[in-house]
Amino acid sequence: MKKRLLTRRPDPTMGAAPEEYPRLLGADVDLPEVExxxxxxxxxxxxxxxxxxKAGWDIVELPGTPSVVTSCFVEDSAVTYRTVALMTRGAVRHNETDSAIVREQLEALGYAIANPPPKAYIGGGDVQYLMGTVHVGRGQETNAQGVAAVRRLFTALDLRVVxxxxxxxxxxxxxxxxxxxGATIGNPDLLLDTRVxxxxxxxxxxxxxxxxxxxxxxxxxSxxxxxxxxxxxxxxxxVTAVDISEFEKLDGCITSLSMRLRDRV
Structure with a gap:
């Protein structure tokens, strides 16, 4: 199975304007004192x-977008399945330059590009799939129209959407x-109902x-x-543990730093 990792190295200016973090990372995030x-x-x-x-993935390093706090969180920009890529537009985390760079790379790799409707907000970190099921989070980044857009696209590809x-x-x-x-691991305090x-x-x-x-x-x-x-x-x-403490300070997680592309699932 062909596996590619799309990633972007952190810009040296990240962390230079901590007062901007709450605005860029969400209204409920308060990180003004982060070092x-x-x-x-x-x-x-x-x-x-x-x-x-080392695990055999091909590494595709994306060009940088200087001075964008979240530029290394490439997962925000798109969701892929087989040869289809849905470009995402989160309600909080979104940068047009980042999206354009990711879109260009995905097109070069042969992906067919789908775009969400104008009023649909979809966070790239809100969508994940495995074994024929797509889960889509409904929260700060993804609105009801975004969930509906994900459902329309992936049910047309014969996937179950939850x-x-x-x-x-x-x-x-x-x-x-x-x-x-196929099991889900998670924090029940952040989920309204784990029975989904x-x-x-x-x-x-x-x-x-x-x-x-x-x-x-x-x-x-992590x-x-x-x-x-x-x-x-x-x-x-x-299990391999990786220290990502600097990115966790910016509300990132182990999935945020890459977009994983597989030619089959």
Whole structure:
């Protein structure tokens, strides 16, 4: 299976204007006193990318967008399935320059591009799929029209679409992510109803709600989620922990730093 990782290195100016974080990251996010270390963030990003490279993923590094606080969070820009890419436009996290760069790269890779309707807001981190099911978060980033747009597109591709009402989470992948075996791991405090998932596993700590599947038996978690790492290892998964603490200061998670492209699911 061909696997590509679209990613963008953090810009050195990230963290230079902390008073802008609440506006860029959401009305309920208050990070005015964050002390962000750009040099450390770059080292963390390099370690993150190295994990995927060693696992056989092709790394596609996107051009930078200087001085954009969220520019390294490329997951915000689009959602892909097989050869179709839905360009996203979150209600809070959205940058036209970032979107244009991602769109150009996806077109170069042969993806057919779909655009949401004008009044539809869809956060890239609100949409995830596995085993024929698409989950779409309904919260700060994705509105009702956005959920409807996701449902129309993916049901036409013979996928089951399940809306997930969020409670305080900025986007779905901060609240819950899918494990390779089809179960969902997440933070029940950020979900209005965990029964929307077929199988739900509470994460021992908040950062453990965000997991990336490397392969059918391998996952990547944040180094700040040691309890979750131990839990997943006990369930038979190979677990790699990566320190992303600088990005977590900006409300990012382990999925935010890349867009994972697979030629089949």
């Amino acid at each position: 962000y270390d750009p040099a450390r963030a770059l080292r963390q990003w390099e370690s993150y990318v190295e994990v995927f490279a 809306a997930v009402p969020l409670r305080g989470a900025p986007y779905l992948r901060k609240a819950a992510t899918l494990l390779p075996d 998932f077929d199988r739900f596993l509470p994460a021992p700590e908040p950062a453990g709600a965000s997991v990336v599947a490397l392969s059918p038996d391998e996952v990547v978690v 180094a700040s989620a040691s309890g979750t790492a131990a839990l997943l290892q006990n369930l038979g998964f190979k």
